[in-house]
Amino acid sequence: MSAESKAVLFNAVPLFAVAIAYLGVTAALAPNLWRERSRLTPNELGLALVFPCIGIPAAILGAAVLESRTAIGGHLWATFAASVIAFLPALVFLSRWSERNELPSSFDERSRQAGIQRVFYDIASLLATPISQAETLRAVARAAAEALGGASAGLLMPAEDGFELVAQHRLPKEIAERLGSAVAEPLATCVRNHVVIAAPNVADDDRFEPQWRDMAAKAGYGAVLAVPVEAPGGRNGLAVVFFEGRRRFSDYDLELAQNLAGTARGALERSELYESERRARALAQQLARTGTLLTTELDPAAVLDEIVAQAPALLGTDAAVVRLLEDDELVVSAAGGEFPDDLLESRSPATGWAAADAIQTGTPVAVGDVDDEGPAAEDPALAAGYRAFLAVPLVGSEAGLQGVLSVYARRPRSWHPDEVEALGALAANASAALASAELYQRVALEKERSVAILANIADGIVAVDREGHVVLWNDAASRITGVAGTDAIGRTTERVLQRTLESGDDAGLEGLGDRLVPIRRGDDEVWLSLTEAIMRDPAGAVSGRIFAFRDISAERVVEQMKSDFVTTVSHELRTPLTSIYGFAETLLRRDVPFEEEERRVFLGYIASESERLTRIVDQLLSVARLDSGDLQVSVAPTDVRTVVSDVVQSAEQAPSGNGRRFVVDLPTEPLDAEADRDKLRQILANLVDNAIKFSPNGGTVTVAARANGEVAEVRVVDEGIGIPEEEQRRIFTKFFRGDAMTRDPATGGTGLGLFIAHGLVSAMGGRMWVDSREGAGSSFAFELPLVRAAALSGKENG
Amino acid sequence: MTTVLVVDDEAPIRLLCRVNLEAENMTVLEAADGDKGLELARAEHPDVILLDVMMPGRSGWEVAEELLTDEDTNGIPIIFLTARAEVRDRAKGIDLGGVDYVTKPFNPVELAPLVRDLVHRVESGERDDLRQEKVAELRELLERD
Numbered sequence: 001m002s003a004e005s006k007a008v009l010f011n012a013v014p015l016f017a018v019a020i021a022y023l024g025v026t027a028a029l030a031p032n033l034w035r036e037r038s039r040l041t042p043n044e045l046g047l048a049l050v051f052p053c054i055g056i057p058a059a060i061l062g063a064a065v066l067e068s069r070t071a072i073g074g075h076l077w078a079t080f081a082a083s084v085i086a087f088l089p090a091l092v093f094l095s096r097w098s099e100r101n102e103l104p105s106s107f108d109e110r111s112r113q114a115g116i117q118r119v120f121y122d123i124a125s126l127l128a129t130p131i132s133q134a135e136t137l138r139a140v141a142r143a144a145a146e147a148l149g150g151a152s153a154g155l156l157m158p159a160e161d162g163f164e165l166v167a168q169h170r171l172p173k174e175i176a177e178r179l180g181s182a183v184a185e186p187l188a189t190c191v192r193n194h195v196v197i198a199a200p201n202v203a204d205d206d207r208f209e210p211q212w213r214d215m216a217a218k219a220g221y222g223a224v225l226a227v228p229v230e231a232p233g234g235r236n237g238l239a240v241v242f243f244e245g246r247r248r249f250s251d252y253d254l255e256l257a258q259n260l261a262g263t264a265r266g267a268l269e270r271s272e273l274y275e276s277e278r279r280a281r282a283l284a285q286q287l288a289r290t291g292t293l294l295t296t297e298l299d300p301a302a303v304l305d306e307i308v309a310q311a312p313a314l315l316g317t318d319a320a321v322v323r324l325l326e327d328d329e330l331v332v333s334a335a336g337g338e339f340p341d342d343l344l345e346s347r348s349p350a351t352g353w354a355a356a357d358a359i360q361t362g363t364p365v366a367v368g369d370v371d372d373e374g375p376a377a378e379d380p381a382l383a384a385g386y387r388a389f390l391a392v393p394l395v396g397s398e399a400g401l402q403g404v405l406s407v408y409a410r411r412p413r414s415w416h417p418d419e420v421e422a423l424g425a426l427a428a429n430a431s432a433a434l435a436s437a438e439l440y441q442r443v444a445l446e447k448e449r450s451v452a453i454l455a456n457i458a459d460g461i462v463a464v465d466r467e468g469h470v471v472l473w474n475d476a477a478s479r480i481t482g483v484a485g486t487d488a489i490g491r492t493t494e495r496v497l498q499r500t501l502e503s504g505d506d507a508g509l510e511g512l513g514d515r516l517v518p519i520r521r522g523d524d525e526v527w528l529s530l531t532e533a534i535m536r537d538p539a540g541a542v543s544g545r546i547f548a549f550r551d552i553s554a555e556r557v558v559e560q561m562k563s564d565f566v567t568t569v570s571h572e573l574r575t576p577l578t579s580i581y582g583f584a585e586t587l588l589r590r591d592v593p594f595e596e597e598e599r600r601v602f603l604g605y606i607a608s609e610s611e612r613l614t615r616i617v618d619q620l621l622s623v624a625r626l627d628s629g630d631l632q633v634s635v636a637p638t639d640v641r642t643v644v645s646d647v648v649q650s651a652e653q654a655p656s657g658n659g660r661r662f663v664v665d666l667p668t669e670p671l672d673a674e675a676d677r678d679k680l681r682q683i684l685a686n687l688v689d690n691a692i693k694f695s696p697n698g699g700t701v702t703v704a705a706r707a708n709g710e711v712a713e714v715r716v717v718d719e720g721i722g723i724p725e726e727e728q729r730r731i732f733t734k735f736f737r738g739d740a741m742t743r744d745p746a747t748g749g750t751g752l753g754l755f756i757a758h759g760l761v762s763a764m765g766g767r768m769w770v771d772s773r774e775g776a777g778s779s780f781a782f783e784l785p786l787v788r789a790a791a792l793s794g795k796e797n798g
Numbered sequence: 799m800t801t802v803l804v805v806d807d808e809a810p811i812r813l814l815c816r817v818n819l820e821a822e823n824m825t826v827l828e829a830a831d832g833d834k835g836l837e838l839a840r841a842e843h844p845d846v847i848l849l850d851v852m853m854p855g856r857s858g859w860e861v862a863e864e865l866l867t868d869e870d871t872n873g874i875p876i877i878f879l880t881a882r883a884e885v886r887d888r889a890k891g892i893d894l895g896g897v898d899y900v901t902k903p904f905n906p907v908e909l910a911p912l913v914r915d916l917v918h919r920v921e922s923g924e925r926d927d928l929r930q931e932k933v934a935e936l937r938e939l940l941e942r943d
Binding site: 567579582594598 | 808810811813814817818821852854881882883884902903904905906907
């Protein structure tokens with residue numbers, strides 16, 4: 001039960017006694033009935049007594065009692081009761097007068113009482129409802145005015161210098177403007193000594209300064225009541241209530257004022273709690289928002305900017321600075337708020353001043369007002385006009401990152417522990433965000449480097465994950481396989497290349513040397529020299545693989561050609577050798593008497609096969625010379641027609657030429673080219689030999705020569721099997737033997753004939769090419785420079 | 799009398815074989831390519847076939863495969879004549895079912911004793927032993943490589 005309700009009860013008890021003594025049962029029962037009906041609280045009981053008495057002769061007692069209670073207060077009740085008994089007849093008169101004249105004023109009084117009740121009711125409900133400090137202060141001001149029957153009221157709380165008006169109720173503008181700065185005696189005493197100061201006639205009250213009195217008078221106020229108000233945290237203020245006209249303050253008024261102070265204190269404590277909760281919630285929300293912002297930022301510089309943007313918003317300050325430790329100095333790495341331009345990147349020692357202390361001690365440094373703190377609270381950023389600051393250390397998860405986050409306020413302020421904690425939390429967030437941003441930058445840089453390396457190395461690099469899906473496919477891999485990275489990523493190598501690159505899961509690392517793996521690239525077969533690295537998780541299961549490969553098709557083709565060459569040359573050499581050696585051994589037999597004719601045949605074979613052997617050796621020699629570049633050609637004007645005729649004639653006579661029709665197409669005029677006759681014969685013989693060899697089903701072989709501008713063009717055309725387009729490109733390379741030759745060993749040849757022919761034509765200053773279609777014959781052509789007419793005629797003349 | 803079929807595209811080599819085998823009282827049949835060789839083998843059932851590997855048209859290996867898968871001719875022992883000196887080429891001939899091989903160049907005087915010995919062993923039912931010997935010989939060569 002609150003103090004004021006006790007007081008009312010105290011007042012009500014003698015009233016009951018009087019009522020029972022003088023008015024009998026009716027009056028005594030009435031309040032009980034009333035109380036039951038309205039369920040009023042006890043402090044309303046005193047008023048309730050009045051109403052049932054109205055209209056009966058003794059009712060004036062109730063009205064008088066009420067009047068007296070209001071005016072004199074509880075402790076005089078006994079005396080008053082005695083007086084009432086003594087002056088009953090006079091009161092009877094008064095009551096009659098009152099019935100006629102005093103009823104309206106009694107209604108006024110009742111409504112005033114009702115107002116007071118409402119005010120206390122409001123204050124009580126304020127205690128139960130968490131509302132903001134501003135609302136609470138406004139409610140206290142209103143309560144002060146209404147409870148005490150004042151016209152207006154202002155609530156003053158201590159501020160930076162003196163007092164400020166924090167809330168008011170119906171204060172005239174002139175007073176509202178001046179009240180905060182006009183707290184002098186005796187109002188100061190009110191605050192200092194926690195006493196109610198009453199000025200029933202302020203105009204004549206010389207405790208107040210003349211201006212003050214003047215101010216009140218101008219607003220039409222005659223009386224003032226100053227009530228001390230205690231706010232939590234020792235912040236003592238006061239409520240100033242103004243009354244219209246002069247006013248006598250009863251003890252009851254003063255007591256009410258004291259009660260008001262107590263009530264206000266409760267409400268303020270309550271609102272302080274509410275404010276603190278609200279602040280904590282706001283800080284938490286702000287921190288969460290900031291945290292989200294920071295974690296999504298991956299650029300360290302942007303993280304720093306974000307921190308200095310968010311920190312002032314978090315604590316309602318004006319600026320923020322981040323300094324990072326570099327070489328024993330603190331460097332301003334980011335600043336938000338009004339600062340001179342040269343603050344950024346400026347350096348300060350890492351010891352000996354406030355923000356540096358934060359990093360040295362690892363604890364926050366809070367300064368509410370630098371003017372009070374002296375030189376211990378130095379901070380270079382303060383020069384930009386700040387008075388308060390809070391610095392918290394930034395400590396990254398890595399030992400490398402250290403710094404200080406400071407926020408600055410232009411006006412002195414206190415730093416609530418919640419706020420210090422919040423800034424610390426922001427600093428921790430920021431440190432983590434900075435660390436991850438820096439890590440990300442490093443990783444990104446590493447990745448960029450790796451990507452650049454992977455893009456620029458000639459080897460194909462492919463990585464697959466646990467499931468065998470491609471996660472990396474570099475440019476070289478695309479080039480070698482002909483499959484773009486975008487088509488390969490996310491698929492298995494089997495799907496991408498139509499064959500798997502993986503070795504078995506059980507293969508140890510040592511078992512994964514170079515492997516030769518053929519794959520298809522369009523219509524081509526590509527040979528990869530492949531190495532494979534298997535990555536295993538701690539349990540030993542395969543967690544991924546990395547393949548590195550080179551396209552060794554070209555090397556392989558050369559290797560294959562060399563190997564074929566050795567086989568072919570071996571065959572080409574062994575065949576004539578077999579005859580030479582065999583017939584020699586046969587002739588040496590003493591047990592068989594060969595006839596002369598037989599001997600001649602045997603010796604003939606030895607001779608012709610020896611020639612064949614010589615030709616092959618010559619061919620090999622030509623290649624060696626072409627390779628070393630010292631193939632000698634002695635060019636002289638040569639009539640191409642005669643060489644063509646010779647070669648075709650030999651071919652017709654040779655056994656291999658059987659069944660082919662030869663057509664020779666030559667001009668009637670001499671066709672003199674700058675050529676080496678022997679080499680020209682060799683070239684033509686090779687082309688004609690090929691034409692025969694690759695026309696297994698016979699057909700016509702045409703050899704044509706003609707002048708074409710400044711060159712003699714020679715063409716050997718067959719109706720044979722033709723040459724696949726892909727082979728045409730390589731047909732003049734060393735060791736190259738067409739697929740038809742490899743399939744059919746008897747078509748033989750060393751794979752050197754066309755290489756040599758091509759080399760010889762080049763050596764004579766001409767060129768050679770082929771036109772062919774698979775299955776439709778081939779046309780080999782070459783051209784040699786014609787002897788210029790002038791040079792020729794000069795020679796003929798000479 | 800022993801009949802030997804010589805299949806080789808090189809006329810001088812066929813002649814070599816003929817004169818040296820006939821000198822030892824053997825009958826020689828000649829074929830210049832694989833088709834002709836198959837035809838003669840089926841028609842004449844020679845006792846031995848000397849088969850060149852590298853020939854135009856059907857190669858010696860193809861001819862051997864065809865002969866050995868034909869019940870009518872798979873009993874005829876085949877000796878490969880080959881200018882391919884590499885061990886794996888020789889091994890291929892034995893793998894296919896040949897009983898021996900002769901690497902070019904060879905001494906034709908030694909052909910007849912080789913054929914005679916082979917015919918004798920095959921007639922004594924040692925054809926498989928003969929092949930086993932050759933396989934062991936080749937294995938040794940391969941290991942030496």
